[in-house]
Amino acid sequence: MTVLAIENLNVVFATEGGDLHALRDVSFKVPEQRIVGIVGESGCGKSTLINAILGLLAENGRIASGSISFEGEDLAHLDDKAIQDLRGPRLSTVFQDPMGALNPVISVGRQMRNIQYRSDLARAEKDARSIDMLRQVRIPDAAQALKRYPHEFSGGMKQRIAIAMALMMEPALLIADEPTTALDATLEVTTIELLKDLQAEIGCSVLFISHHLGVIAELCDDVVVMYAGEVVERGSTRQVFGNPSHPYTARLLDCDPARQSERTRQLPTIPGELPDLRRRPEGCIFAARCDRRMDVCAAIPPDIEVVPGHVARCFLAESQ
Ligand SMILES: Nc1ncnc2c1ncn2[C@@H]1O[C@H](COP(=O)(O)OP(=O)(O)O)[C@@H](O)[C@H]1O
Ligand SMILES: [Mg+2]
Incomplete structure (x- = not known):
């Protein structure tokens, strides 16, 4: 059973410089009783995704297309009030600042x-x-x-x-947006362990947002890697961390030599900047920063299924 299914979600913010496409064709699922992590640099669209799910997008933001199906109901087409009513009993949240x-x-x-x-x-x-x-x-x-x-x-x-x-x-689903980022490293470990124990006991699903790879590796069953508003790779944590098939994921992990065990507090830095989301570059969204760029990357790569459930949006990814 799937608790949350996001399909081809597009979110646009109206800005003075034109429409800013913050999420582009985002798709992934949160199955029953699984912990799914979303990871990516600051500005890649993590909070926009959460806000779209919770009906909390800023005034200038809108869901341009796509669906957000929660326990069979499409949140993308519910008004914000109706979403608020679901919150609490079925859908609950934890944010970085507990005083919220x-x-x-x-x-x-x-x-x-x-x-x-x-x-x-x-x-x-x-x-x-x-x-x-x-x-x-x-x-x-x-x-x-x-x-x-x-x-x-x-x-x-x-x-x-x-x-x-x-x-x-x-609740059926807990959405946690960087809940441990403000805590020191020791407290972060305790809080993650506790969250994992409680999740197992209650049997809920969790959508966990973090820029912290070590935490994602420890806590999550599945991971969704986002870059500049797009899902570039997703699969089980073991598949994605064990066989990163998008150069962006590989670079994130490269900079973190001890991988799963090493607790890097910051996402490693990759040279270059996120593209301007008001003018999406043609072709692969990561091409400008990719050290494995090829001529073919001037076109948008397909989502390639490496093994069932493990998908990467890159011409280099190979089905096995
Ligand atoms: N209300 C807004 N108006 C215009 N742009 C926005 C707004 N909110 C977020 N953005 C832009 O959307 C992109 C994604 O932001 P965000 O979802 O906050 O990223 P993250 O949470 O991953 O750091 C960024 O380019 C950000 O500047
Ligand atoms: Mg954020």
Whole structure:
């Protein structure tokens, strides 16, 4: 079963310099109970993708074409209000700044009860569930924590409380946009392990955005590599990291010699810049920066299936 299926999604922002094509023909799936990672440099369209799914695109942005099917419903054609109604029970989110999810003037306990507003449980039972959830994200003295306010917790704890709140109602899909980027390396490891344990327990799917290859390698079952608004490679993490078939992915991994085990905090730098998305260059989107460019790259490469489920948009990719 597929929880989220994105097909040929195109998102355009109106700008003074003309239309900026932030996502071009983006397609991928998030299957049931899988953790899918999106990786790519800053500006490649990760947040635009999340915002398109959640009905949170800026005023000047629009979905020009394509579909976003969540549990069989096309979010691309729902109005923003209807998408907001899905959020919470079925579709939940965690962002880089946990304070986006936490209200500073309401106690943690009351916020966690509020999330359970659709449940028929009595207040004490709701609190018991909250305590259980806080224990699962390893908040010490969970019963006492319900009475406290967000500012009384450290940054790492706030993010864990936000995760507890996001997973409380056992959503089908958790969307996490750089949830560990603001944490130090040790806390990042703990938070990732915790997220993985909770995901397994709840059995939800996760769409996890990060520019951090080490985290993606550790956490994700599948990976989608984006470059300048396009999916250049996707497949299982093992397929993509083990046999990178797009030169962009290969360069990202080259710069990270210990690969999976090495925790690079930054995406490695590749010479050159992202193309101007208002004027897409002809042919392969990565050609200007590619050290394996050929004459044929003046045309847009096809999506080549290297092995079933592993696809790369490059003339060099070979079906095996
Ligand atoms: N509201 C907007 N108006 C115009 N351009 C935008 C807007 N939001 C994002 N963009 C552009 O869309 C592209 C993708 O941005 P974004 O999705 O934020 O990338 P990422 O999250 O991967 O860093 C960038 O070129 C960015 O400048
Ligand atoms: Mg972003």
